[in-house]
Amino acid sequence: MSINIVHKTLRKTLLSDPDLTNCLIRALPLIWIGTTPTYDGEWLKLTSTLGQYPAITTGHTFENKKSGGEGLISSAYVKVNIDSSTYMFFLEPYKGNYDNYQGLDTRDGAVHYARSRNGGAETTTELTGQDWTAETKFTIKHENDQTDVYFYIGDVEKAHHTTNISTQPYEICCAEPNAVVREVSLKYPPGIKLR
């Protein structure tokens, strides 16, 4: 018996229903200049270039339009070789729209933050007890009505914001060094999971 997979139909189905469990979205490397990605069968590794702002993204946006749907949930397993100056996992209406960012990152040196932005107004909560050189599962849950965003690290909620939350749809992005040289790793596949 042979199985004929209609890839176009399958992809359309997967992308149109964010409520599907184990929906595997192929992450698309974006603007990685001067580096050669490597893949060891588990981790996709990329090295950034000084002065650049590359990120691994879905390349398209997601929005939960399901009738009765409450929110958008996305996850990724990411790590970085030096735990500073990196946007580890985040949502933006399009990559680079920092005014409406919801994410987890290190800035101000090696301070870890949960960060929410809406039209440029920002709420940050400083996170404690973090080491993102180790494999870390990041999950962001965003309510459709913009009331809450939940930041999970591992399998536990670490931070929760109710202020300065922007609106879907979002592109899902990860492993963006902030103009510094970093080796970032994304567990691939799966890269980014929606459910």
Place this chain on the structure above:
Amino acid sequence: MTVYRRIFKMKTLGSRETGDLRPEISDNLPHGLNYLVLEYDETAQTCVVEAWCSNHLLLKAEDRKNMVDLQALDKHPATVKTLPSHAKSPKTLGRFALSVRAHSPPNAEVDKEKKTVKFQGRQGPYKRMVKQKTTDGTDEELYVLDEG
């Protein structure tokens, strides 16, 4: 303009196994409050949460909260008790800020003499300004409105 903070020992919901362990307050956190989970206990039945809020004038009216709003959680069914301090509490927990950059039209008006910012019809003071880059490498001035 003040960032208010309060530490609670709270009951939890969910589990690590199902990937949704969280403070019980998570499912109905009052608007205007934010929090950091300082730790979960070994049994995952309780956790320590440090909640925070601000009354800064640049926040929307419905987002401005004060210490009384945090104290209202003392009697919440999810709260086991309040704690005076915790070893894992960060020096600076929360911050409100505003990004101003070359938008057309500008997203905010800054008066550097009076150290005030006007945004979406609301006006208030800022503490300091930090120049930095955004996720696409463009310049922005980040005006720190409140932190603590």
